[in-house]
Amino acid sequence: MSKHAVKKTGIIERFREYLPVTDKTPIVSLNEGNTPLIPAEALPAELGLKNVRIYYKFEGLNPTGSFKDRGMTMAISKAVEAGSKAVMCASTGNTSASAAAYATRCGLKCYVLIPEGKIAKGKLLQAFRYGAKTLMIRGNFDQALELVKEVTGDGKITLVNSINPYRIEGQKTAAFEIVDDLGDAPEYHAIPVGNAGNITAYWKGYKEYKKAGKSGTLPQMLGFQAAGSAPIVLGHPVAKPETIATAIRIGNPASWQGAVAARDESGGLIDMVTDEEITKAYRFLAEREGVFAEPASAAPVAGVIRLAQRNYFKEGSRIVITLTGAGLKDPDFALSFNDPVYTIEADLDAVKEAVGS
Numbered sequence: 001m002s003k004h005a006v007k008k009t010g011i012i013e014r015f016r017e018y019l020p021v022t023d024k025t026p027i028v029s030l031n032e033g034n035t036p037l038i039p040a041e042a043l044p045a046e047l048g049l050k051n052v053r054i055y056y057k058f059e060g061l062n063p064t065g066s067f068k069d070r071g072m073t074m075a076i077s078k079a080v081e082a083g084s085k086a087v088m089c090a091s092t093g094n095t096s097a098s099a100a101a102y103a104t105r106c107g108l109k110c111y112v113l114i115p116e117g118k119i120a121k122g123k124l125l126q127a128f129r130y131g132a133k134t135l136m137i138r139g140n141f142d143q144a145l146e147l148v149k150e151v152t153g154d155g156k157i158t159l160v161n162s163i164n165p166y167r168i169e170g171q172k173t174a175a176f177e178i179v180d181d182l183g184d185a186p187e188y189h190a191i192p193v194g195n196a197g198n199i200t201a202y203w204k205g206y207k208e209y210k211k212a213g214k215s216g217t218l219p220q221m222l223g224f225q226a227a228g229s230a231p232i233v234l235g236h237p238v239a240k241p242e243t244i245a246t247a248i249r250i251g252n253p254a255s256w257q258g259a260v261a262a263r264d265e266s267g268g269l270i271d272m273v274t275d276e277e278i279t280k281a282y283r284f285l286a287e288r289e290g291v292f293a294e295p296a297s298a299a300p301v302a303g304v305i306r307l308a309q310r311n312y313f314k315e316g317s318r319i320v321i322t323l324t325g326a327g328l329k330d331p332d333f334a335l336s337f338n339d340p341v342y343t344i345e346a347d348l349d350a351v352k353e354a355v356g357s
């Protein structure tokens with residue numbers, strides 16, 4: 001190997017011994033994972049938390065801009081190993097972006113089913129650019145997933161939604177990275193809950209890493225749904241889920257049981273936050289922390305704010321919040337705040353006047 005050979009750094013290479021792969025598995029990777037754990041500064045100050053540390057696990061810095069890449073490198077690698085020629089998913093956007101990228105990288109066909117009109121533009125354009133065949137259905141995510149299950153039922157096309165167990169396997173590696181960075185598990189882990197695959201995956205990851213002796217404790221899992229799409233909090237499916245956080249606009253989560261198990265085994269909770277709270281947290285993250293994440297990622301930030309106001313967090317504890325996707329994914333939402341635009345003449349006096357100097 002030359003001195004300048006680039007190391008393979010994807011999650012399968014890094015965590016091979018914890019994943020269901022063999023030497024024969026063809027690894028399809030875009031060097032996903034290894035995302036930063038960014039210390040929060042403005043948030044603990046704003047909440048008056050002097051002795052509690054908060055970190056953002058910023059999954060928006062994955063190759064296609066969301067945590068879905070961790071699961072997709074596994075699902076697509078295993079699909080190729082099994083001889084599959086095509087993959088399919090239902091998606092609120094990020095799964096389709098990720099599936100399309102990893103599929104095209106290894107020559108698989110990719111079909112995505114998306115709820116018409118309810119997908120953020122950045123995600124839609126990714127499906128197009130990575131060359132997926134994109135089908136808009138006149139229905140919501142839950143209906144799209146039911147259709148995908150039926151179409152892939154005979155096994156000719158591989159389903160790559162998170163009910164594909166390899167997705168969960170890949171996604172659990174985010175918990176491994178957090179423990180590697182902190183030296184132990186945090187006391188609390190806050191995360192948005194949509195289809196509930198990710199909370200299920202993190203809990204699996206934390207448990208496996210503890211069993212392997214990498215951590216001494218387990219976190220409380222704190223899941224947050226949007227108030228208009230909160231089936232787990234309400235205890236029944238929601239027929240017409242609504243929220244501005246389109247990535248968690250899901251009324252009947254596929255991994256419902258996994259989320260409930262993560263909550264109960266960890267002594268945590270699953271709660272809901274309003275779109276107004278999500279919007280406030282979304283703006284706070286970008287405007288005060290300098291971290292631009294998409295609306296769904298702000299749900300657990302809103303949840304942590306709520307809990308802090310109730311003095312929920314123990315002195316001396318650490319909270320990790322997963323920021324699941326990048327802010328650029330949803331430009332329409334980002335531009336919906338009537339930000340002042342100053343158009344001025346191209347001359348020095350005009351600029352000076354505008355900046356007040």
Ligand SMILES: *Cc1c(COP(=O)(O)O)cnc(C)c1O
Nearest residue numbers: 094194195196197198247324325
């Ligand atoms: C998929 C997704 C979620 C929800 O994750 P689940 O595993 O479906 O609970 C949250 N945020 C973003 C940005 C996502 O892409």
